[in-house]
Amino acid sequence: MLRIYSFFVALFLTTLLTAQVQSPSEFLGYEIGTQFSRHSDVVRYFEHVAKNSDLVTYQEYGKTNERRPLTYAVITTSANHSNLENIRKANLEQTGIATGNSGTADKAIVWLSYNVHGNEASSTEASMVTLYELITSKKEWLKDAVIIMDPCVNPDGRDRYANWFNQVASTPYDPAQVAAEHDEPWPGGRPNHYLFDLNRDWAWASQVESQQRLKVYNKWMPHVHVDFHEQGINNPYYFAPAAEPYHEIITDWQMDFQTQIGANHARYFDKEGWLFFTRESFDLLYPSYGDTYPTFMGAIGMTYEQAGHGRAGLGIHTDRGYELTLVDRVAHHKTTGLSTVEISVKNAAKLNSEFKAYFNNNNLKYKSYVLSGNVDNLKALADLMDKHEINYGFASNGKATGFNYTSNGQGSMSYDTAMVISTDQPKGKMVKALFEPDAKLSTPLTYDITAWNLPHAYGLNAVASTSLVRANAASPFKTNITTASTNVAGYIGKWNSLDDAQFLAGLLKEGIRVRFSEQPFVNNGVSYERGSLIITKSDNLGREDFNEVLSTLSRKHNRTLTATTTSFASSGPDFGSSQVKLINPPKIALLKGDATSSLSYGATWYFFEQTLQYPVTSINADKLGRVNLDEFDVLVMPSGWYGSVLNESNLDKVKDFVRGGGKVIALANAVGSLAGKSGFSIKRNTGGSDTEKSDKKENLTPYADRENASTTNFITGSIFKTKVDTTHPMAFGYPDTYYSLKLGSNSYSYLDRGYNVAWIPEEVENVAGFAGETAKGKLSNSLIFGEERMGRGSVIYMVDDPLFRAFWHNGKLFFTNAIFLTNNGKFRL
Ligand SMILES: [Zn+2]
Numbered sequence: 137m138l139r140i141y142s143f144f145v146a147l148f149l150t151t152l153l154t155a156q157v158q159s160p161s162e163f164l165g166y167e168i169g170t171q172f173s174r175h176s177d178v179v180r181y182f183e184h185v186a187k188n189s190d191l192v193t194y195q196e197y198g199k200t201n202e203r204r205p206l207t208y209a210v211i212t213t214s215a216n217h218s219n220l221e222n223i224r225k226a227n228l229e230q231t232g233i234a235t236g237n238s239g240t241a242d243k244a245i246v247w248l249s250y251n252v253h254g255n256e257a258s259s260t261e262a263s264m265v266t267l268y269e270l271i272t273s274k275k276e277w278l279k280d281a282v283i284i285m286d287p288c289v290n291p292d293g294r295d296r297y298a299n300w301f302n303q304v305a306s307t308p309y310d311p312a313q314v315a316a317e318h319d320e321p322w323p324g325g326r327p328n329h330y331l332f333d334l335n336r337d338w339a340w341a342s343q344v345e346s347q348q349r350l351k352v353y354n355k356w357m358p359h360v361h362v363d364f365h366e367q368g369i370n371n372p373y374y375f376a377p378a379a380e381p382y383h384e385i386i387t388d389w390q391m392d393f394q395t396q397i398g399a400n401h402a403r404y405f406d407k408e409g410w411l412f413f414t415r416e417s418f419d420l421l422y423p424s425y426g427d428t429y430p431t432f433m434g435a436i437g438m439t440y441e442q443a444g445h446g447r448a449g450l451g452i453h454t455d456r457g458y459e460l461t462l463v464d465r466v467a468h469h470k471t472t473g474l475s476t477v478e479i480s481v482k483n484a485a486k487l488n489s490e491f492k493a494y495f496n497n498n499n500l501k502y503k504s505y506v507l508s509g510n511v512d513n514l515k516a517l518a519d520l521m522d523k524h525e526i527n528y529g530f531a532s533n534g535k536a537t538g539f540n541y542t543s544n545g546q547g548s549m550s551y552d553t554a555m556v557i558s559t560d561q562p563k564g565k566m567v568k569a570l571f572e573p574d575a576k577l578s579t580p581l582t583y584d585i586t587a588w589n590l591p592h593a594y595g596l597n598a599v600a601s602t603s604l605v606r607a608n609a610a611s612p613f614k615t616n617i618t619t620a621s622t623n624v625a626g627y628i629g630k631w632n633s634l635d636d637a638q639f640l641a642g643l644l645k646e647g648i649r650v651r652f653s654e655q656p657f658v659n660n661g662v663s664y665e666r667g668s669l670i671i672t673k674s675d676n677l678g679r680e681d682f683n684e685v686l687s688t689l690s691r692k693h694n695r696t697l698t699a700t701t702t703s704f705a706s707s708g709p710d711f712g713s714s715q716v717k718l719i720n721p722p723k724i725a726l727l728k729g730d731a732t733s734s735l736s737y738g739a740t741w742y743f744f745e746q747t748l749q750y751p752v753t754s755i756n757a758d759k760l761g762r763v764n765l766d767e768f769d770v771l772v773m774p775s776g777w778y779g780s781v782l783n784e785s786n787l788d789k790v791k792d793f794v795r796g797g798g799k800v801i802a803l804a805n806a807v808g809s810l811a812g813k814s815g816f817s818i819k820r821n822t823g824g825s826d827t828e829k830s831d832k833k834e835n836l837t838p839y840a841d842r843e844n845a846s847t848t849n850f851i852t853g854s855i856f857k858t859k860v861d862t863t864h865p866m867a868f869g870y871p872d873t874y875y876s877l878k879l880g881s882n883s884y885s886y887l888d889r890g891y892n893v894a895w896i897p898e899e900v901e902n903v904a905g906f907a908g909e910t911a912k913g914k915l916s917n918s919l920i921f922g923e924e925r926m927g928r929g930s931v932i933y934m935v936d937d938p939l940f941r942a943f944w945h946n947g948k949l950f951f952t953n954a955i956f957l958t959n960n961g962k963f964r965l
Pocket residue numbers: 253256335364365366
């Protein structure tokens with residue numbers, strides 16, 4: 137009797153407990169899919185579930201730029217929850233990332249990432265219903281699985297979309313394609329606050345969302361990772377297996393399990409009569425996506441794409457004759473999410489054994505990547521390695537032999553101090569993906585850039601060695617200290633890196649007057665290169681806190697300033713020379729809006745605000761006619777399409793601004809908007825003698841081969857060697873060679889009137905990545921960076937945008953030089 141009584145009490149309690157967990161619809165008060173839920177409501181729902189279910193824990197892992205919480209839930213049985221730390225450690229131990237004996241790794245660790253692109257908004261809705269099903273009807277799966285669910289990777293972007301839609305949508309929603317609720321305004325909800333595409337940022341981790349997510353990711357190292365997306369409204373659902381090209385480090389098992397997962401989804405889709413496709417469009421090469429990054433970290437990394445996107449709203453008529461609704465989109469994403477967990481649980485043991493095997497890196501060709509050069513650039517690279525928890529060390533006074541990145545062939549490199557990153561560590565395959573000289577492509581038709589190698593991105597000399605290089609020297613990263621002295625004529629600082637530029641920006645913001653030398657000079661027996669900063673007492677006479685500000689800022693930026701008692705140079709210009717120019721603290725305007733690429737505007741905005749930490753005023757490009765440009769010294773035009781903005785009167789206005797001493801900096805496609813305009817000498821390179829020939833050949837190309845044949849005109853993010861005029865202020869701090877990341881095939885002639893600062897010479901050297909033959913031919917004798925004087929001012933052309941995705945570290949000083957050092961010696965009248 138007692139036993140029966142206890143049974144009923146237990147049953148009653150269980151029912152009570154389950155009853156307390158409401159479904160998302162019960163909790164939020166509307167059927168999921170009939171509204172777009174705001175991020176705060178999604179967070180409230182996850183909190184509700186975690187509070188009322190012992191199967192779920194939920195925590196914040198960071199905040200976005202707009203202070204929204206970044207969160208993740210862990211879903212597994214309560215027994216597993218009590219043992220969670222051991223499960224986590226056992227998984228890291230089997231890879232060699234951690235040492236210890238925390239038990240057998242036998243749980244499938246599945247990570248589901250929703251809504252990295254904010255306006256692909258069905259997936260966050262799907263996360264709530266998926267969570268509810270996992271803890272109710274599917275809870276028998278949880279015994280063998282730990283599921284990590286990030287309901288919204290990009291809350292700022294998603295709320296931008298959801299709030300906009302909620303404001304403009306009709307009630308009931310209007311499915312007509314022309315309705316305003318299907319026409320999202322610039323910049324759209326896809327990117328994050330700084331308009332970065334977070335699905336291109338995993339490897340570079342420039343954004344706070346990525347940086348904070350990687351910390352949790354590295355703690356867990358899941359076996360399966362799904363990134364939920366949306367695509368055009370007419371497309372069937374897309375799921376694994378992925379398209380070619382694959383990166384060569386991807387194992388047979390990773391491909392095979394993608395196929396098994398795809399087959400499991402197909403069962404459900406076929407049963408419901410839902411269309412899908414696989415193996416097209418979404419490849420696995422560029423290492424910075426939510427599918428490739430986890431793949432290169434040993435997981436089965438996948439992208440799932442539902443039709444929808446910023447156009448679809450709550451429902452829209454498709455061109456295929458049916459209405460696509462949010463309810464359907466949610467159902468599809470829920471189905472693939474659950475099916476992924478199901479098949480992973482069935483294969484939990486195999487997932488673990490294959491995951492473990494992935495981390496054996498004995499077969500990699502290159503054993504060590506050895507890098508030397510500017511210490512600030514090495515430090516920046518070390519910071520990136522830290523974000524991925526990739527190990528590195530240092531070697532001193534040696535010589536490494538192997539593939540030499542500078543000569544682009546076999547060679548050697550001697551060094552005093554070098555950073556060594558070896559592949560004999562658990563994350564060795566990711567090291568290979570990031571550093572290898574040239575990724576092998578099975579087809580050039582990729583979704584993204586085809587080259588990213590970090591030695592060039594960080595402006596370092598490097599050798600890839602097939603034998604292991606020992607690293608046991610002490611770190612060369614030192615704390616620099618400036619000793620302020622009262623009896624000085626001034627201080628001298630070097631100009632070699634972005635860190636120096638950040639220091640200068642800090643000084644200018646504090647109102648310190650700074651000069652730079654256009655010529656090399658020797659002071660007190662020490663040689664200084666062009667661009668060296670000179671801060672004189674006489675320029676800052678009124679500042680009683682002069683020494684204090686300098687030492688505070690040099691400590692903050694870890695810079696050394698050398699005090700000197702004399703402004704007399706034993707060689708080169710003295711401090712009072714006209715070749716030692718005072719730097720005007722420039723007031724900067726940056727164009728934004730429809731005419732600009734949101735990615736380029738965002739990257740530039742981010743650079744000023746977060747990297748340089750120097751004030752910038754963003755101006756809507758369509759208001760250019762009404763803006764008083766006299767309030768500014770510099771006008772930055774991000775990449776864009778300025779056809780309608782640059783009408784005759786606005787062009788005159790811009791030219792007057794420049795003639796009066798202003799400076800225009802045009803990035804990427806903005807250069808094209810100025811090409812051929814009266815008063816601007818920039819011209820498109822139409823060259824490429826074999827263009828016509830190849831066009832003719834293409835006419836005989838069979839229909840089925842056309843797509844591949846057209847690649848002769850492509851450049852898909854590829855690295856080129858350029859020559860640099862090191863005497864021009866825009867190039868100060870650089871050697872005479874620079875490796876530029878070229879994103880497209882646009883090509884411009886050398887400037888007849890003006891300075892060619894960096895250029896591709898007659899012989900085109902494409903050191904990594906794909907470039908079609910026709911496109912490559914056109915790059916011969918083409919401009920990369922240049923300055924044209926106009927009246928008292930300048931127009932700066934930057935054909936390749938060094939701020940792209942914030943990852944081409946070594947290009948950023950060119951941009952900063954254009955701002956602070958180029959034709960900036962005189963103050964505007
Ligand atoms: Zn997407």
